[in-house]
Amino acid sequence: MTEAPHIPVMLPEVLAALRPADGGVYVDGTLGAGGYTRGILDAAKTCRVIGVDRDQTAHDIAANWGGGYLDRLTLVKNSFGNLQSILSGLECDRVDGIVLDLGVSSMQFDDGERGFSFRFDAPLDMRMDSGSGQTAADIVNTMAEESLANLIYLYGEERKSRHIASAIVRARSVAKIDTTKKLAEIIRSVVRVSPRDKIDPSTRTFQALRIAVNDELGELEAVLSAAEKVLKPGGRLVIVTFHSLEDRIVKNFLQDRARPAPSPSRHLPIAIDVPQNRLSFSLVTKKPVLPSESELKINPRSRSAKLRAAIRLGDPV
Ligand SMILES: C[S@@+](CC[C@H](N)C(=O)[O-])C[C@H]1O[C@@H](n2cnc3c(N)ncnc32)[C@H](O)[C@@H]1O
Known part of the structure; x- marks a missing residue:
């Protein structure tokens, strides 16, 4: 690391x-x-x-x-x-x-191998305990589109969650999404950087996946x-x-x-x-x-x- x-x-x-x-x-x-x-x-x-x-x-x-x-x-x-x-x-x-x-x-975030950050190309893992549980790749490649959109919306507070989920589902029908780079590119293809919002378009989706992977x-x-x-x-x-x-x-x-x-109120039955x-x-x-x-x-x-x-x-x- x-x-x-x-x-x-x-x-x-x-x-x-x-x-x-x-x-x-x-x-x-x-x-x-x-x-x-x-x-x-x-x-x-x-x-x-x-x-x-x-x-x-x-x-x-x-x-x-x-x-x-x-x-x-x-x-x-x-x-x-x-x-x-x-x-x-x-x-x-x-x-x-x-x-x-x-x-x-x-x-963990700066470790290019762990998959927590889109700044490094790495396997899409994100597990804090790398020995157990599902990875972020498992989620993006298997979860139903609507559940994925809800996850990205709730845990990432991402307003473009439906567009992102639909782009993920389209991309995975062609090839497995197994690296941080591939996922970040899919997200950037549907979310533009807003001038007011200086963070990378992938930030909220990566946060959502990390929260889900690690419950x-x-x-x-x-x-x-x-x-x-x-x-x-x-x-x-x-x-x-x-x-x-x-x-x-x-x-x-x-x-x-x-x-x-x-x-308890005196008036409550x-x-x-x-x-x-x-x-x-x-x-x-x-x-x-x-x-x-x-x-x-x-x-x-x-x-x-x-x-x-x-x-x-x-x-x-
Ligand atoms: C922000 S760091 C803590 C840094 C620490 N306070 C220090 O001063 O070095 C968070 C750590 O908590 C661990 N962690 C997060 N969620 C956990 C959980 N549910 N159970 C055990 N460890 C967890 C992570 O693996 C990570 O090492």
Whole structure:
């Protein structure tokens, strides 16, 4: 893989929201190059971190730096959506904090072999865990046209989704679409670059496929529900998102859990099902925290990052 300098996004803000403490146990669900994990381990000298990533590359990189932390670091190759079973496998029921830095890492994105980016010609793969699941090529070559259009519209927020899906179906009837270059050319044949929209016409479709291949939104929903169960009272959840679909899921979940359900009205007939009181978090951030001007200058990739954080309350779920 190509070497790209890795700069963890909003690390000081993440640590300020997580507040790692001595003796605490923290989960970094998105180990990546280890920027957050190392930040946590260095911030509290006797805390432990469970670093999870489903990409073997993250674990290969950790082999270079993890030795310095000995038994304070536990590495797990798995998906963070399986957080509860990961923790029970480690005989650790409850944790003091969970941090997530969603999406792909700059290392994955800049690796010309992985197929995440149209900037490199590569097999159309896009799997974070290259050992399992369907690839982006499987999706574009087999999915029904209408489902493909819906996927590109919903996950890519692409208004030209129907044109793109129809061009893909036409092209695949001639030859399999198996590389990033072929797919990008098909998309460019139907979507023109608008002068107002500086991004490449393929950007939104590639994002949509990546989200689908890795079930990114399903993973996020699963980890939010697991976090509610495994965080100790007072434990902190800190999440950095990179696009509006993810941020909306995190925002809605936390706002829902931080708002007491309305008390049953005296005027409601008994039979009406009153929502359960799910008050399980209090918000640390009412509005998302954004990267500072100085971070934007040194790391332009942080520009769409949004950090949200909450504290687990004591009530059982
Ligand atoms: C943006 S990077 C994290 C970078 C990290 N915070 C750092 O400072 O180096 C995201 C990482 O999360 C991993 N990842 C994304 N979704 C995952 C999931 N559902 N389960 C486990 N790992 C996941 C990716 O493989 C990638 O390595």
